[in-house]
Amino acid sequence: MQRFKNILLVLDPEAQETAALDKAVSLARQNAARLTLFSVVYRHPDLRRYPDSVGESLMDPLVAERQQWLRGFLPTLQGQDIGRVSVVVAAGIPFLGIIREVLREQHDLVITTAEEKKGIRARVFGATSMHLMRKCPCPVWVVKRAQARPYARILAAVDPSPYDPKRDSLSALVLQLAGSMARREAAGLHIVHVWHMFGESYVRRGGMTGAEVEEAKALEKLQQKQRFDLLLGQSDVADLKPCLHFIEGYPDERIPELVVEQDIDLLVMGTVCRTGVAGFLIGNTAEEVLNQVDCSVLTLKPEGFVTPVTLE
Numbered sequence: 001m002q003r004f005k006n007i008l009l010v011l012d013p014e015a016q017e018t019a020a021l022d023k024a025v026s027l028a029r030q031n032a033a034r035l036t037l038f039s040v041v042y043r044h045p046d047l048r049r050y051p052d053s054v055g056e057s058l059m060d061p062l063v064a065e066r067q068q069w070l071r072g073f074l075p076t077l078q079g080q081d082i083g084r085v086s087v088v089v090a091a092g093i094p095f096l097g098i099i100r101e102v103l104r105e106q107h108d109l110v111i112t113t114a115e116e117k118k119g120i121r122a123r124v125f126g127a128t129s130m131h132l133m134r135k136c137p138c139p140v141w142v143v144k145r146a147q148a149r150p151y152a153r154i155l156a157a158v159d160p161s162p163y164d165p166k167r168d169s170l171s172a173l174v175l176q177l178a179g180s181m182a183r184r185e186a187a188g189l190h191i192v193h194v195w196h197m198f199g200e201s202y203v204r205r206g207g208m209t210g211a212e213v214e215e216a217k218a219l220e221k222l223q224q225k226q227r228f229d230l231l232l233g234q235s236d237v238a239d240l241k242p243c244l245h246f247i248e249g250y251p252d253e254r255i256p257e258l259v260v261e262q263d264i265d266l267l268v269m270g271t272v273c274r275t276g277v278a279g280f281l282i283g284n285t286a287e288e289v290l291n292q293v294d295c296s297v298l299t300l301k302p303e304g305f306v307t308p309v310t311l312e
Contacts, residue, residue: 003180004139005033005083006105010098010112012039013069020113020143021073027111028082030184035077036086036105037070040097059091095131099309102138111141114296133271133290137307139177139300147296151185151265154178156242157192157255157289159270160227170270170302171231177300178268179237189237190262192245194254195224221248252288259293268298 090097115126156178158171
């Protein structure tokens with residue numbers, strides 16, 4: 001996995017986990033990559049009501065304390081045979097600070113720890129992770145807590161489409177990245193494509209006979225399988241002898257089920273931006289999947305994606 005050369009590792013004292021750090025150091029060592037230890041001290045928006053000097057007097061000691069905490073990791077990184085290691089602390093809204101650091105320094109990968117969410121609506125991925133997976137221009141690897149061991153099973157979720165070149169190219173990138181991760185971790189690679197006939201429930205109520213519906217479904221299945229096979233034939237993962245899953249259904253239901261059934265450690269998937277709808281920068285299907293899985297996730301955007309976040 002030589003593509004990542006400028007890694008941003010996001011750390012938070014409240015996480016009290018080393019899984020993301022272990023993954024970042026291992027990847028940086030393998031790629032001789034630059035590694036930045038980064039943290040954001042939350043700055044409440046209401047501080048804007050006060051003079052800058054007041055805000056600085058409150059935030060500066062907190063930023064200095066966080067910098068000292070990050071520097072405490074440096075002795076353990078000496079002799080790790082990785083590229084340059086930097087320490088950066090920002091003050092502000094966490095996801096905005098992270099994305100702006102990516103923009104400033106052209107990072108090609110963000111690694112962070114899944115936030116712990118409690119209560120009846122608990123999810124593996126909290127607000128910051130979801131904002132990053134929606135809006136960060138580079139791949140985002142959200143590491144599940146206490147998952148420092150090598151991954152045993154990696155799942156690539158693909159969705160080839162002849163009508164959407166951006167989505168089609170994204171599936172190829174997902175396969176490439178998942179294959180690289182599988183080789184790095186010596187893991188088994190699983191590949192899933194979930195398909196269904198668009199509008200099946202409507203045509204069943206719209207006058208088509210049962211036989212006509214089944215004939216249409218058979219044709220759709222054949223075409224989807226041909227696209228799936230073409231995507232696999234153009235990839236470089238044959239040496240990994242991947243386990244293929246060609247499943248009828250809806251991705252937001254079947255992918256989480258497969259993650260559980262196969263005890264997946266890492267899900268690699270694309271997040272497709274929806275232009276023209278303010279605030280919707282991740283496909284609804286992808287977001288529903290991410291809200292349900294209980295494993296680490298590596299998400300990437302299509303080529304040409306432009307984040308709505310700008311530098312101040």
